[in-house]
Amino acid sequence: MSGVNIGQRPENRTQKAIKVMWTAIWLAFLGAPVDDLLHGGHALGVRVLGWGALAVFVVWYMLLVFRTGRGDRSGVVLGSLAVLAAESTALALTLGRSWLVLLVYVSIASGAALPPRLARWTIPGASALMAALALLVPDGRAFLGGLLVPALLGGFAMTGVRELIRTTIALREARATVAQLAANEERLRLARDLHDLLGHSLSLITLKSELAGRMLPDHPDKAAQQVADIEQVSRQALVDVREAVTGYRRARIAPELAGAKVALSAAGVAAELPGEPDPTGLDEESEAALAWALREAVTNVVRHSGARRCVVELLRRQTLDGAVLELSVEDDGSGGPAPVNAPGNGLTGLAERLAKVGGGLEAAGSHRGFRLVARVPAGVATDVGSGA
Numbered sequence: 001m002s003g004v005n006i007g008q009r010p011e012n013r014t015q016k017a018i019k020v021m022w023t024a025i026w027l028a029f030l031g032a033p034v035d036d037l038l039h040g041g042h043a044l045g046v047r048v049l050g051w052g053a054l055a056v057f058v059v060w061y062m063l064l065v066f067r068t069g070r071g072d073r074s075g076v077v078l079g080s081l082a083v084l085a086a087e088s089t090a091l092a093l094t095l096g097r098s099w100l101v102l103l104v105y106v107s108i109a110s111g112a113a114l115p116p117r118l119a120r121w122t123i124p125g126a127s128a129l130m131a132a133l134a135l136l137v138p139d140g141r142a143f144l145g146g147l148l149v150p151a152l153l154g155g156f157a158m159t160g161v162r163e164l165i166r167t168t169i170a171l172r173e174a175r176a177t178v179a180q181l182a183a184n185e186e187r188l189r190l191a192r193d194l195h196d197l198l199g200h201s202l203s204l205i206t207l208k209s210e211l212a213g214r215m216l217p218d219h220p221d222k223a224a225q226q227v228a229d230i231e232q233v234s235r236q237a238l239v240d241v242r243e244a245v246t247g248y249r250r251a252r253i254a255p256e257l258a259g260a261k262v263a264l265s266a267a268g269v270a271a272e273l274p275g276e277p278d279p280t281g282l283d284e285e286s287e288a289a290l291a292w293a294l295r296e297a298v299t300n301v302v303r304h305s306g307a308r309r310c311v312v313e314l315l316r317r318q319t320l321d322g323a324v325l326e327l328s329v330e331d332d333g334s335g336g337p338a339p340v341n342a343p344g345n346g347l348t349g350l351a352e353r354l355a356k357v358g359g360g361l362e363a364a365g366s367h368r369g370f371r372l373v374a375r376v377p378a379g380v381a382t383d384v385g386s387g388a
Helices: 013-039 044-066 074-095 097-113 116-136 141-215 220-246 253-266 284-305 345-356
Strands: 270-272 309-319 322-331 360-365 370-377
Touching: 013 044, 013 074, 013 097, 044 074, 044 097, 074 097, 074 116, 097 116, 097 141, 116 141, 141 220, 141 253, 141 284, 141 345, 253 270, 253 284, 253 309, 284 309, 284 322, 284 345, 284 370, 345 360, 345 370
Parallel strands: 270 309
Antiparallel strands: 309 322, 322 370, 360 370
């Protein structure tokens, strides 16, 4: 048998039955009116009307309690409570003191179905009405002490239960929102990784395929070497995609510099690259962001710029905000991947990567062609490689 969690609406008949059962337990205190109908010596017509009125009261009360924690429709609830209070008053005045207990249920329904700002008035109001009726009906004062305290305590306790349910609902919705945001973030990460990985690899494969096609008639041995390179790049791209999908891939500066040299050479671009970098003092996230920036920048040079020369520099600089590691990629081509005011997906993804590690991105036309500068915070000073 499945239960119903706090703040969660019943989803099937079993859960509804459980909730009805737990709510109906408290109807045991209606024993006084039931006993009065069975043994109170009332006429048959009075008993029939009494049973009907009691059934209407119970159904109305249950509907109100079932609203606990739902959206506020205070006008409807206040009207329903007024009907319950009027019915309870009429029954107590006509059938006697045993029916005063109905006002306790009116107080509890007020706490369960109304927001605290209204319940703090309706609960004392129902209790005061019950006290006034106890003074009017014969021997009602004897029941007043035993009913007044439960009416007040039960009503205000239900306000706490109602707020607990509403808080639980809000927490459950917040948890669902967090899960959705996490899923969106993972999809965004995967999209960035695939864009950066496949854009670079496919551009290199395209260039080498064109070279192999031109070399094939006159230099089949060189064309075969290009085909072997294509196979190697394809295999590595497959490995990178698998690692990106599983979330374990970390780009590194040194391998990306080597890949940049291969890509630029294949495209016929004269490359000037820094020496072997030493990323000591640079955390993995910052190094990965800088490596992705290098890959994207070189891919754009190969695919979009039409450049004949490309200069890559990797320098450590001291700024007012502290030491930074700066990557600069400048070409003499016709421009970047898109107008400066409308960056493509690659540059947008780079800016997001760098922002996550406290860095920044600049991409704009220069007097030579196009220049991209990526910066990340650096640790202690160390030689990371000199510009060519």
